[in-house]
Amino acid sequence: MNEKERLQKAVYKTIASGYQLNSDAFEFLKKEASLKDPVILISKALEKIDELDEKPLFIDKNLLENLLAQPVQEDKKVNQPPSEISDQQFKVPEPPISKKDTESFNPPAKNIESKIIILEDPSKKLSSNGTIKDYLQYFQDRFKRMDRLLRQRIDVKAATPIKEALKSPPKSKVKIIGMVTEKREAKQQLFFTIEDLEASATILVPRKAPERVQNKARFLLLDQVICVEAKKTRNNLFLVEDIILPEIGYKPQRRSYEPVYAVLTSDIHVGSTKFNEEAFNRFILWLNGKYGNQRARKIAGQVKYLLIAGDLIDGVGIYPKQEEELVIQDFRKQYQRAAEFIEKIPEYIEVVLLPGNHDAPRKALPQPAIKPELLKSLKESKRFHSIGNPSLISIHGVEVLMFHGRSLDDLVATIPGLRHDQPEKIMKMLLQCRHLAPSYGGKTMLSPENRDFLVIERPPDIFHAGHTHVMGYCNHKGVLVVNSGGWQEQTDYMEKLGLMPTPGKVPVVNLQTLEITVLSFI
Numbered sequence: 001m002n003e004k005e006r007l008q009k010a011v012y013k014t015i016a017s018g019y020q021l022n023s024d025a026f027e028f029l030k031k032e033a034s035l036k037d038p039v040i041l042i043s044k045a046l047e048k049i050d051e052l053d054e055k056p057l058f059i060d061k062n063l064l065e066n067l068l069a070q071p072v073q074e075d076k077k078v079n080q081p082p083s084e085i086s087d088q089q090f091k092v093p094e095p096p097i098s099k100k101d102t103e104s105f106n107p108p109a110k111n112i113e114s115k116i117i118i119l120e121d122p123s124k125k126l127s128s129n130g131t132i133k134d135y136l137q138y139f140q141d142r143f144k145r146m147d148r149l150l151r152q153r154i155d156v157k158a159a160t161p162i163k164e165a166l167k168s169p170p171k172s173k174v175k176i177i178g179m180v181t182e183k184r185e186a187k188q189q190l191f192f193t194i195e196d197l198e199a200s201a202t203i204l205v206p207r208k209a210p211e212r213v214q215n216k217a218r219f220l221l222l223d224q225v226i227c228v229e230a231k232k233t234r235n236n237l238f239l240v241e242d243i244i245l246p247e248i249g250y251k252p253q254r255r256s257y258e259p260v261y262a263v264l265t266s267d268i269h270v271g272s273t274k275f276n277e278e279a280f281n282r283f284i285l286w287l288n289g290k291y292g293n294q295r296a297r298k299i300a301g302q303v304k305y306l307l308i309a310g311d312l313i314d315g316v317g318i319y320p321k322q323e324e325e326l327v328i329q330d331f332r333k334q335y336q337r338a339a340e341f342i343e344k345i346p347e348y349i350e351v352v353l354l355p356g357n358h359d360a361p362r363k364a365l366p367q368p369a370i371k372p373e374l375l376k377s378l379k380e381s382k383r384f385h386s387i388g389n390p391s392l393i394s395i396h397g398v399e400v401l402m403f404h405g406r407s408l409d410d411l412v413a414t415i416p417g418l419r420h421d422q423p424e425k426i427m428k429m430l431l432q433c434r435h436l437a438p439s440y441g442g443k444t445m446l447s448p449e450n451r452d453f454l455v456i457e458r459p460p461d462i463f464h465a466g467h468t469h470v471m472g473y474c475n476h477k478g479v480l481v482v483n484s485g486g487w488q489e490q491t492d493y494m495e496k497l498g499l500m501p502t503p504g505k506v507p508v509v510n511l512q513t514l515e516i517t518v519l520s521f522i
């Protein structure tokens with residue numbers, strides 16, 4: 001392993017542990033990489049941080065310098081990570097697998113009948129012509145659906161139409177539902193405009209408003225549908241007292257009655273020179289019981305479902321100078337190669353695939369499924385399911401909302417504090433908005449269908465996305481939120497964006513307990 005690879009591995013380890021290096025610390029680590037193993041230094045730093053009562057957000061240069069001043073012995077457990085890093089994350093080791101071991105691999109999942117239902121797939125319901133009338137119908141449908149979701153809340157049921165609220169006397173307290181159409185700041189005050197199907201209203205966030213209300217207003221997105229609790233003034237201005245989001249409520253989790261597992265992955269990018277084929281081959285071998293220690297192979301034997309959340313291939317002409325980073329220049333041949341990988345997955349594992357922004361279907365959301373002719377060898381396979389983006393599926397009774405995640409870029413660009421290296425926090429905000437692409441006009445293209453398929457009307461048990469190339473997960477009000485990272489190393493384009501991917505990390509979910517284990521194949 002060369003200096004650059006060791007440094008990259010040290011950065012991955014830092015991010016995976018929930019920390020970041022500040023610029024001075026990174027430069028220091030880069031300088032020391034020629035003399036010391038940065039992975040060892042970062043491991044020691046993380047051990048030191050674990051002992052602290054108040055843990056820092058960033059690892060700084062002083063901490064690394066102090067550790068370097070101490071005698072550091074190279075520990076084999078650092079250079080070759082132990083099989084168990086924590087209860088939830090471990091590197092899949094590579095012990096020799098004998099023919100006897102392979103023959104003894106008897107996966108329980110092979111004898112369990114699959115239970116997969118496609119609950120919602122937009123593929124065959126798309127009909128937009130892209131006219132002004134289509135856009136009007138699209139946003140009207142969004143408003144009606146979001147209005148209905150908001151009115152399911154006890155504190156919003158009696159919300160007044162804006163037209164009626166404007167007729168109310170001054171100092172009246174009202175609740176109105178509307179879509180945010182404008183935000184502006186003037187004289188250190190925040191104003192925003194909302195409208196429903198008949199009228200619009202201007203809302204002022206007073207300087208004396210509680211901080212939580214000011215934060216809610218600051219984070220509002222254009223085209224987001226909300227409920228505003230406000231007091232009317234004499235000049236038809238409304239002073240906000242609270243903002244109510246269509247946030248999902250706490251929900252009981254559906255769980256499988258059988259101990260089966262689902263592997264969540266995305267962003268494979270077959271065809272790219274940065275696709276880590278070696279790690280992906282180890283992953284395929286693991287699914288077949290031919291790679292990993294006893295614990296890893298036991299998990300593999302319980303895998304019944306493989307869910308791929310988009311960007312199966314790298315595509316062609318997606319970003320500037322992409323052709324310089326392509327090992328396969330034809331997108332059809334990229335799909336052919338990808339199909340060869342999928343064919344190596346055991347027959348008893350159900351494979352579900354939806355498209356991403358690098359795939360062949362249209363870029364506008366919702367995307368139809370990848371056409372069968374592009375994956376000819378998989379066309380007749382009953383265990384392969386090509387669906388649209390987004391889609392809602394049920395696997396062994398557990399409902400999974402699958403979405404590639406292109407809109408995550410727009411939220412990072414708009415909302416202060418959101419970052420690509422914490423994708424689960426961005427996904428959590430989508431659940432709070434109850435919409436997968438709240439704002440129109442950003443990087444995410446939206447097709448004006450007569451129905452808005454991006455409204456999250458039915459809260460899932462698992463919300464699975466990709467696109468950011470960084471693995472992350474959390475639990476939000478009973479929903480397991482997972483961004484599955486990917487298999488592509490850092491491209492020049494990612495480097496310019498300051499994006500450090502975490503390739504080869506695979507979240508595996510026990511559908512009986514909804515516990516998650518992260519396996520690393522790097």
